[in-house]
């Protein structure tokens with residue numbers, strides 16, 4: 001029973017693949033082409049296609065239909081005689097293309113998210129081996145970005161390696177590494193150019209990071225461990241002293257323990 005059902009499903013799939021491969025299709029596209037965000041150079045294009053063959057096209061700049069084979073040409077000729085239709089298509093440049101493109105520019109193209117930029121030393125040189133710096137920009141949109149290393153405000157191009165990555169959530173990150181031998185008084189910075197900035201952003205080395213909390217805790221635990229050790233050692237000593245020498249020594253050592261605890 002189960003296997004018969006599976007067979008049925010398989011057959012249906014195979015039949016649909018065959019019928020699609022043997023099928024014919026006709027389609028039209030409507031496109032708005034523009035090269036500048038002020039939309040002064042907009043072209044309204046309609047294409048007419050059969051299978052993958054485009055047989056006729058309307059281009060608003062040309063102002064009429066143009067066929068690319070005999071069928072397309074005769075159809076274009078007939079449509080071009082309809083001046084009202086041509087007039088309406090001309091109006092569609094504004095009504096359809098300009099209007100929609102304006103919305104699309106502001107809702108898609110103009111959306112930007114500023115990167116978070118960090119410049120860090122990832123390997124300290126020793127005068128002979130180079131110091132390695134990393135300039136990273138995180139979580140920006142759109143992906144077009146330019147990172148430039150500056151040495152005393154002059155661009156550096158040699159010994160630079162850059163890697164761009166997509167976060168996978170519309171945001172992007174980029175990392176640029178610079179190897180150089182530091183000279184005293186020299187100023188290194190990383191210039192970031194991105195659509196989200198009015199002007200390039202120039203970042204110097206990140207300030208040294210505050211000690212992470214986990215390390216502070218480790219030091220505190222270490223220090224208190226040392227204290228406990230001293231106290232334990234001292235109390236071991238008291239016990240020993242009491243047993244061997246008596247009351248006077250006990251008082252003396254109690255005072256010492258008190259001091260250790262105050263530290």
Ligand SMILES: *[C@@H]1O[C@H](CO)[C@@H](O)[C@H](O)[C@H]1NC(C)=O
Pocket residue numbers: 033043045059060061062
């Ligand atoms: C529309 O026509 C103009 C004028 O011939 C041409 O410059 C332009 O490239 C055409 N646009 C498209 C998208 O084909």
Ligand SMILES: *[C@@H]1O[C@H](CO)[C@@H](O)[C@H](O)[C@H]1NC(C)=O
Pocket residue numbers: 094095096099
């Ligand atoms: C553009 O679109 C808006 C909103 O859909 C509409 O109100 C407006 O009339 C349109 N403009 C033109 C020129 O058609």
